[in-house]
Amino acid sequence: MLDSYIAAYNDAVFDTDRDEALRVVQRALDDGASPEDIVFRLVVPAMDQMIKAISEDFDANLAQHFMTAQIANEVTESMLRRFTAPPQALGRIVMGTARGDMHSLGKRIVMGCLKAQMVECVDLGVNVAPDRFVDEAVAQRASVIGISAMMSHTARGPDGCLGVRRLLQERGLEHRIRIIVGGAPYRFDPDLYRVVQADAWAEDGITAGKVIAGLLTELPPWP
Amino acid sequence: MAMTALQRLAAAATRRPADRAPIFCNLFDQGARELGMPLREYYSRGAHVAEGQLRLREKFGYDNLWSLFYVGKEAELLGCNRICFADDGPPNVEHFVIDDLDDIASLEVPADITRHPAFEQPAECLRLLRQHAGGTYPICAYITSTMSLPALLMGMERWMSLLLMGPVDARDALLARCHEFFVKEVEAYRAAGADVILYANPFGSTDTVSMKFFLSHALPWIERDLRAIGTDGVVYYCGTSRINRVLDIVLDTVGIRTYYLSPFDSIADAKEIAGGRALTCGVINDARMIDWTEDEVVAEVRRMTDAGMPGGRFLIGTGVMPLAIPEANIRAFVTAARDFGSHDGGAHA
Numbered sequence: 138m139l140d141s142y143i144a145a146y147n148d149a150v151f152d153t154d155r156d157e158a159l160r161v162v163q164r165a166l167d168d169g170a171s172p173e174d175i176v177f178r179l180v181v182p183a184m185d186q187m188i189k190a191i192s193e194d195f196d197a198n199l200a201q202h203f204m205t206a207q208i209a210n211e212v213t214e215s216m217l218r219r220f221t222a223p224p225q226a227l228g229r230i231v232m233g234t235a236r237g238d239m240h241s242l243g244k245r246i247v248m249g250c251l252k253a254q255m256v257e258c259v260d261l262g263v264n265v266a267p268d269r270f271v272d273e274a275v276a277q278r279a280s281v282i283g284i285s286a287m288m289s290h291t292a293r294g295p296d297g298c299l300g301v302r303r304l305l306q307e308r309g310l311e312h313r314i315r316i317i318v319g320g321a322p323y324r325f326d327p328d329l330y331r332v333v334q335a336d337a338w339a340e341d342g343i344t345a346g347k348v349i350a351g352l353l354t355e356l357p358p359w360p
Numbered sequence: 361m362a363m364t365a366l367q368r369l370a371a372a373a374t375r376r377p378a379d380r381a382p383i384f385c386n387l388f389d390q391g392a393r394e395l396g397m398p399l400r401e402y403y404s405r406g407a408h409v410a411e412g413q414l415r416l417r418e419k420f421g422y423d424n425l426w427s428l429f430y431v432g433k434e435a436e437l438l439g440c441n442r443i444c445f446a447d448d449g450p451p452n453v454e455h456f457v458i459d460d461l462d463d464i465a466s467l468e469v470p471a472d473i474t475r476h477p478a479f480e481q482p483a484e485c486l487r488l489l490r491q492h493a494g495g496t497y498p499i500c501a502y503i504t505s506t507m508s509l510p511a512l513l514m515g516m517e518r519w520m521s522l523l524l525m526g527p528v529d530a531r532d533a534l535l536a537r538c539h540e541f542f543v544k545e546v547e548a549y550r551a552a553g554a555d556v557i558l559y560a561n562p563f564g565s566t567d568t569v570s571m572k573f574f575l576s577h578a579l580p581w582i583e584r585d586l587r588a589i590g591t592d593g594v595v596y597y598c599g600t601s602r603i604n605r606v607l608d609i610v611l612d613t614v615g616i617r618t619y620y621l622s623p624f625d626s627i628a629d630a631k632e633i634a635g636g637r638a639l640t641c642g643v644i645n646d647a648r649m650i651d652w653t654e655d656e657v658v659a660e661v662r663r664m665t666d667a668g669m670p671g672g673r674f675l676i677g678t679g680v681m682p683l684a685i686p687e688a689n690i691r692a693f694v695t696a697a698r699d700f701g702s703h704d705g706g707a708h709a
């Protein structure tokens with residue numbers, strides 16, 4: 138029933154037209170869709186379609202990723218308030234930019250895409266030191282640490298992902314917490330995530346949402 | 361054929377005979393290592409940066425010199441008072457001049473940039489570069505375009521929101537201020553002796569915005585920027601985002617005659633699009649030069665020159681070279697570019 142809306146919704150998102158996307162959502166609601174339908178049968182499948190398009194060589198640009206995240210986040214937030222039962226969270230992630238890195242856009246896009254997939258995100262902000270990543274992950278009982286870095290030195294340096302890995306090792310947390318990284322240096326070198334000892338990376342925000350959801354389902358829940 | 365680097369660049373731009381293709385190797389933070397000082401100290405003096413630039417060029421033998429310290433300098437001219445320095449990478453803007461939309465109205469464009477304290481050291485750097493290398497080596501200045509400058513003043517995150525979702529009057533007011541600044545900045549750098557203006561505009565790439573948005577919003581500002589400053593010595597550069605899809609349009613409507621590709625643009629395609637009309641700059645994926653062996657660097661240069669050298673009008677370049685690239689790989693890059701970029705029977709023939 139929502140298929141026709143998915144296409145209209147994605148057209149609006151591709152056009153980076155927020156107002157139109159929100160109108161499509163409203164039309165679907167008027168047509169009898171429930172808030173749960175809107176999230177799980179419109180917003181999420183729309184993102185899946187976009188991932189499929191990207192993997193088939195459709196070139197989504199940064200503005201489109203931004204808008205996908207922005208709208209998914211807004212719509213999900215407003216629909217969640219109207220859910221009949223609180224949704225089951227898939228898991229929790231803490232997310233920040235690497236030490237010395239002030240570039241916050243990637244983090245925002247990834248977190249926006251995660252919300253609709255029912256992943257709880259704790260935003261640690263920018264310029265985050267390794268011990269803060271780990272301390273917060275433990276305090277929040279998060280299963281994934283997401284680290285965004287836009288420059289080679291913040292991606293590869295000892296105070297970035299490598300520092301977080303070292304702490305996870307020292308504190309015996311590796312069976313509980315996965316690290317995912319992203320940002321320009323990883324796109325310029327798809328093998329870099331291994332060099333910095335991350336568990337995974339993603340090339341763009343929408344794919345990141347999927348990869349993280351995948352990591353979360355692999356991991357045992359915190360006791 | 362004995363040529364200066366400046367003559368070599370002019371020859372490549374106009375397709376006159378030359379000994380080899382020009383090589384732009386963009387080393388910035390490496391200068392501090394040359395002078396044996398921390399980055400913060402290095403960037404505090406124009407004399408250091410000039411010395412660093414001259415020594416690096418001398419050491420590796422490429423063709424360009426930079427007056428750029430770090431891009432955050434532009435934000436300093438507009439009131440940024442905190443830069444985050446690292447030991448192992450470029451300085452970044454830490455204080456955003458525009459924190460909320462009300463700050464746009466109070467954004468002050470200096471009446472005369474050349475008298476602004478934040479211009480003093482770059483001016484000194486330019487004076488020294490001119491004195492030691494003026495007329496011989498192209499002196500490059502990096503100037504952020506009108507549409508990209510707000511990213512430095514408020515961060516990419518908030519700029520993307522404002523640009524795509526409005527409010528439109530705040531967006532337009534900010535762009536108007538940035539344009540005013542942009543024009544003054546180019547004038548100041550040209551007057552101080554910059555030969556090449558790297559027009560830096562990630563929003564001029566369809567990796568950043570859609571084609572529709574590019575045509576309706578980005579391109580009109582590019583036209584305005586270039587109408588104001590003219591196309592002389594201007595290089596179209598999108599922060600190493602891809603430009604092949606817009607190259608034709610920019611060439612036709614704006615008339616810029618030099619294009620700095622992304623490592624992910626096909627050089628052969630770019631040359632076909634630019635035809636005999638413009639200078640194509642092929643760019644190595646320098647983030648990978650950190651881990652590549654020397655042989656891998658050479659093979660990559662070979663791949664680039666095979667695609668770019670036929671028909672001339674080609675320049676071999678890098679992005680912003682990370683500090684972690686081993687010197688041996690920088691040497692391998694320049695040596696291979698000199699060899700394979702040679703027009704008169706070098707290793708390429």
Ligand code: B12
Binds near residue numbers: 243339340341562601
């Ligand atoms: C826009 C841009 C600028 C703009 C705006 C910068 C700013 N303040 O944000 C301007 C022109 C001002 C600029 C300036 C500089 N820049 Co710049 N810039 C870029 C550019 C084109 C895009 C970067 C960006 O903001 N992307 C936004 C993010 C969100 O996009 P994205 O990477 O596609 O993000 C997706 C994925 O990476 C993923 N993702 C992101 N984070 C995460 C996290 C996780 C966990 C996951 C799973 C996924 C994920 O999802 C995202 C959404 O789809 C890149 C080159 C490029 N093509 O990427 C260079 C680049 C990052 N810049 C670079 C540099 C060096 C600089 C300067 C430091 C230069 C200097 N010496 O001063 C300055 C710094 C300015 C400052 N901040 O003080 C270099 C870095 C080189 C390196 N290897 O370290 C690059 C790579 C260009 C190059 N090749 O030389 N820059």
